[in-house]
Amino acid sequence: MKRLLYIGILFFLCTACERDLMSYEGKEAIYFAVQSGNSWGSENDWPYMPYTSAEFGRITEDTLMVRIKVMITGPQKDYPRPFQVVVNPDSTTAREGVDFRVLASEYILEANSSSAYVPVLLYRQPEMKTDTVVLGLKLVANDYFSLTFNEFNKMEKYQNGDVVYEQFDATMHKILITDVMAQPSQWANFEFGQFTSKKLILMCEEFGYTYEDFQNPAKITYLQQYIIAQQFSKILNEAYNNNDPILDEDGTLMWVNGCVYPKGTLPQ
Numbered sequence: 113m114k115r116l117l118y119i120g121i122l123f124f125l126c127t128a129c130e131r132d133l134m135s136y137e138g139k140e141a142i143y144f145a146v147q148s149g150n151s152w153g154s155e156n157d158w159p160y161m162p163y164t165s166a167e168f169g170r171i172t173e174d175t176l177m178v179r180i181k182v183m184i185t186g187p188q189k190d191y192p193r194p195f196q197v198v199v200n201p202d203s204t205t206a207r208e209g210v211d212f213r214v215l216a217s218e219y220i221l222e223a224n225s226s227s228a229y230v231p232v233l234l235y236r237q238p239e240m241k242t243d244t245v246v247l248g249l250k251l252v253a254n255d256y257f258s259l260t261f262n263e264f265n266k267m268e269k270y271q272n273g274d275v276v277y278e279q280f281d282a283t284m285h286k287i288l289i290t291d292v293m294a295q296p297s298q299w300a301n302f303e304f305g306q307f308t309s310k311k312l313i314l315m316c317e318e319f320g321y322t323y324e325d326f327q328n329p330a331k332i333t334y335l336q337q338y339i340i341a342q343q344f345s346k347i348l349n350e351a352y353n354n355n356d357p358i359l360d361e362d363g364t365l366m367w368v369n370g371c372v373y374p375k376g377t378l379p380q
Contacts, residue, residue, distance in 0.1 A: 298325075
């Protein structure tokens with residue numbers, strides 16, 4: 113009899129606990145989950161970041177699409193759920209419709225998913241060559257998602273990067289837009305002369321390369337640099353012989369190894 117009473121009490125307590133647990137169902141939260149780190153790593157160990165670098169200097173096109181990742185807490189659902197991202201005026205210098213395309217009124221977290229991407233289309237502008245243009249974003253709570261990650265702390269597993277933030281507000285995110293092209297690793301001064309973005313962009317347009325190709329030693333080997341210089345010098349020499357020389361950013365004739373004129377030649 114005592115055994116049956118014990119079982120009955122245990123069943124009652126377990127049932128009560130189950131009811132308590134099920135009644136504690138908080139609203140799922142949404143947060144920006146952008147990661148960036150060392151090139152030899154991946155999202156599996158990169159730290160979470162409060163900003164995204166958008167570098168027009170790495171491309172030749174005048175538009176750049178960045179995709180900002182968001183994630184949610186809680187279980188996946190078998191139906192899509194909307195969420196909203198708006199411009200944060202407190203951290204924005206970018207101009208709507210000029211530096212970036214107007215954001216959508218809402219975005220969708222697809223069914224059976226715990227993450228989504230917000231596409232943001234950026235437009236190249238002259239001032240980006242000298243100033244960093246900032247587009248601040250912030251999430252908005254709705255009937256599906258709350259905002260509880262205003263104090264997002266670093267996690268030990270995700271630290272494979274030069275910059276690891278101790279804490280930041282993951283309900284907000286910044287896109288830092290620049291148009292400064294740094295000299296890529298696969299740029300031999302002997303073959304190509306002084307680096308300028310105008311020269312590299314013209315090479316890429318002529319031969320179908322990208323900035324990222326010139327960062328890849330497997331793609332642009334030393335032999336390939338020699339071949340590019342020889343092919344490009346033919347283009348420069350032809351323009352020079354036709355009395356229509358191609359000028360570099362400093363006003364001198366654009367030069368690579370193989371040109372019939374010396375470095376630093378001024379137009380006639």
